Amino acid sequence: MKIGILKETQKGEKRVAISPNIAKMLIEKGFEVFVEEDAGSSCSFKNSDYSKVGAPIRSKSDIFKNCDVLIKINPFDNDEIEQLKKGQIIMAQLFHKSHPNDMKLIAARGATAFSMDAMPRISRAQDMDVLSSQSNLAGYKAVILGAYEMTKIFPLMMTAAGTITPSRVLVYGVGVAGLQAIATAKRLGAVVEATDIRPETKEQTESLGAKFISVDNTGEEKAEGGYAKAASEDYIRRQKEAVNKSLFQADLVITTAMVPGRKSPILITEDQIKQMKNGAVIIDLAAAQGGNVEISKLNKTVIKHGVKIIGTTISPESVSTNASDLYGKNMFNFIKHLTKDNEFKWELDEEITDETLIVYNGKIRKNGKTE
Ligand code: NAD
Secondary structure, three states, rough: EEEEEEOOOOOOOOOOOOOOHHHHHHHOOOOOEEEEEEEEEEEEEOHHHHHHHHEEEHHHHHHHOOOEEEEEEOOHHHHHHHOOOOOEEEEEEOOOOOOHHHHHHHHOOOEEEEEEOOOOOOHHHHHHHHHHHHHHHHHHHHHHHHHOOOOOOOOOEOOOOOOOOEEEEEEEEEOOHHHHHHHHHHOOOOEEEEOOOOOOHHHHHHHOEEEEEOOOOOOOOEEEOOOOOOHHHHHHHHHHHHHHHHHOOEEEEEOOOOOOOOOEEEEOOHHHHHHHOOOOOEEEEEEOOOOOEOOOOOOOEEEEEOEEEEEOOOOOHHHHHHHHHHHHHHHHHHHHHHHOOOOOOOOOOOOOOOHHHHEEOOOEEEOOOOO
């Protein structure tokens, strides 16, 4: 089977779907791998890195003409969709719910499309979950960005000139990004506290050596499939009571609280910011979904009441080499899951296939699922 790796076309994208390491793993499994010219040049992979492991460099049109499977990170653009052939299989984050028209165009070409962002959140799908592998890196980078923007260092330091006390870091939302932010801030020597609406995150927080701030969540709707439900106003009020003392002492605050399909909850208001320390930094990782901070703005730094508020998604492009390796490993595991003896042998009623297969042989499946 011939697998084609396409160069990303989205502006600002620096990742590539398959790194040379992963191309080598696919070739060792018996697949043929072809790579579009300069596909990895925005991260640290040269064309020669691919050819050295046995993945030849080809033109884009050659890949579209000759490959059975086409792999990307971002959705296929119109120009790419027009080049699809009947029976070709594409794999990328298609965000099919927000791009229904693209699904119609892909179906019209008679292709088959898998969407990596539709991966179910079940244990056996963990090693194929691109949203997790990428947001893990965002959690790390948020702390590094915070450290850069702060006027203080993280660790306790005893010097001849005196003792520096450790910085205090507070994390809202202990999901994939939040957990990595806690781990990174701890490794750098900060005193770390965290809170989450899901009580099971207490143990995870404490296992990283951080303090969990519990908020009474009696009466709140229970989470589904690992995700949080929207919190009530009463919960947000109780959360403020429990967390404010730590918020007003924090040097760095990282907010990651999201609710799938909904605007992010506002957890920090301007009134709370007025009571924070002068020079404190907030990194709002939920900014693209509306933000956890009342006055944060996506891709902007707002300085108000002496606090620097940075609204960002911390795109994995900022660590494009690692992000590509992890995305590629997820993709390798997914291809392994769908194939037997290097031929596709998927079962439509198997949950991972069922959820991720959005267009099958030119037919759009209902919500990406068996009808
Ligand atoms: P997410 O990005 O949707 O949300 C981040 C965090 O914000 C979550 O922990 C959520 O509980 C929290 N949050 C939401 N509203 C809040 C509020 N009002 N106050 C405080 N916190 C709030 O979630 P995520 O990081 O993608 O993952 C959530 C969970 O799913 C994690 O436990 C993760 O380990 C699990 N997960 C499992 C799989 C799998 O099994 N395949 C894959 C990915 C994630």
